Amino acid sequence: MNLGAASFAMQGGAAHGQPSPEAHSPVGQACQEIASRLGVSPHELYFLGDGPLAHTLALAGLATPERQVSAIERSEMLAQAKKTLPVSPAGHLLECEMGANAYSLGWVNGEIGTIQEIDSWGTRIHQSGGLLHTDLSYGLGILPTPHEWDIASIDARAFGGPMLGIMALKSRTRWSNPLPTFSPSFGQFHVDQRMVIEAAAALKRYTALAKTHYERISTFNKALRGRCTAIGNIDIAGDPAGIPHIITFSVLYAQGEELVRAFALEGFHVASGSACVSTNLEPSHVLSATGKLTHGNVRLTIAYDEPDDSLNRFLEILPRVVEGVRQA
Template sequence: MSSEPLHPAAREVLLAALDQGYADPRRLHAPARGARLMLDNAREVVAGCLGVRPDEVSFTGSGTEAVHRGLLGLLRGRRRVGERLVHSAVEHSTVLHAAAWAGGDHLAVPVDRDGRVSVEDFAAACAEPGVAVAALQSANHEVGTCQPVAEVAARIGEVPLLVDACASAGRLPLPEGWSAAAASAHKWGGPAGVGLLLVRKGARWRNPFPGDDRVDERTAGFENVPAALAAAAALRAVVEERAEVGARQRALVDRVRHGVLAVPDVEVVGHPDDRLPHVVTFSCLYVDGEALVHALARHGFAVASGSACTSSSLEPSHVLAAMGALTHGNVRLSLTRDADETDVERFLAVLPGVVADIRAEAGL
């Protein structure tokens, strides 16, 4: 699954805030002032958790919106320099869609078999004439590989860097060197429909969309104050418990990475060590991804296949293709905070039979 179930801390705060945070934070009456205090509190908590300034935090309607606003705003702020965007070949489709919408030239920097860019290659691409902005995810949403964001940022000079931190925010510290960054609350157990746009103080960011007379000039529309406060509560809880939960999930993922190799013709992808603690992806040769998803669902396992960006269409993953890995028959597991050894061992017990049955139906 790409979403984490609502964290207990978020549920408690959300229910309490629904009765208090309904008013428009722009207004001056008492309920509005209360809503404004709640929104400001949410911003303070998020800033503390991520190590940023409160005035660098904006709440958006989703992680996708945060990526779009962050990237397009940096491009607009640098249009006198050029229109070229440099990004890794494994960025989320939100980056690719925003780049296509903006027009101009964009260059995808290749990755290695683990899904990681070369710092040298990325820096060389950013040194080309007309490069306005660079985009590099903190960790891959699909295979878990972490990118050398801080090292890249130190090498690309004045080129501003957008960091898509949707997959890693809360679970790993926010890397250094970004001019704008994006995160998504449902990834860490906050409510869906809340994203974070971070814009570094002093960055040349210009609003790429029509403005709005809101408290926050970087966004538009009436903020969902209760959801923002619940997202902040969940983020704080996840950051406080990430050492323990992360270590437990990393051990479980290691067990999966080794255990699935008992199935013939299986390839585990992503960096074995420098990765998200809770994500693992593997591909099964001679197996249809959709059939695998449905078969595992019958055993109670919610897994994904195809591209993590367009999984509903089960299109081949551009991430796996860029890595030179198998693009069919892949399974992506995202462990929730309450997953345990029993869940993992049952999955590993079920998988060989499921794969064997699918291959047998295909005459293999």
């Protein structure tokens, strides 16, 4: 460990001076629950005030020649990119030359649901002497977690947890605190430990729900895609084989905000615009990067325990809502 006025460098693992919680204490058990999902040790976890902060610090602390970021990553990562890496129309990272750089590639995209092959890309990056940061938020608790990464960040709200950011730093990874004046002794907990306990409980519940209802939500995803195709002039984003509970489609000849209002009148809360900016009606850089329509888009994030009656009713009203907005 090297403490100085300008930097704080460490290998993965809890910082000196802040003991890890007892394994059998409530917070110790919570850390173990989260760590087991990630395939790391509890002492390799760090807890921060929110997800965007965890995303920002995770990538910023990797000391490499340059940071290369997939074009569909969150704004926190794109703001640090020296080079933006292109993706396919389905949102998969395209073939590119690897080097001894830091790469940021999210596992499951929170806007279009596309799943990246993190283990495959991580192996290639490591063979080139590079480091991989990944955002694991939207697949955690649903799919088997990839392991070929060096540092991961998670927004606990993605699985129904509190406003909490989680950073997992593998012990082999050298990482330097990019904000030494903000937190000169970068300890494991930067939040009330009760939030960690709440996040672990939320992740456990979410995992159980996803296991029970994954196939049912997948069936709805396929039905919705088919209904959009039948209506016509609707551009469906992402890979059909992606995560089923995240669906985005763009409606030609309609405005996104009008669609949001129309669905709200029917009792459905949907979103439009970019998924990672505070003013969510801003045009989506994810849709732009994948060559999809950036106006008239609708994004659904479906709860795994959403009742069938609700899902079926959405399919029923969709043609009427689209037609009504188009004619307005």
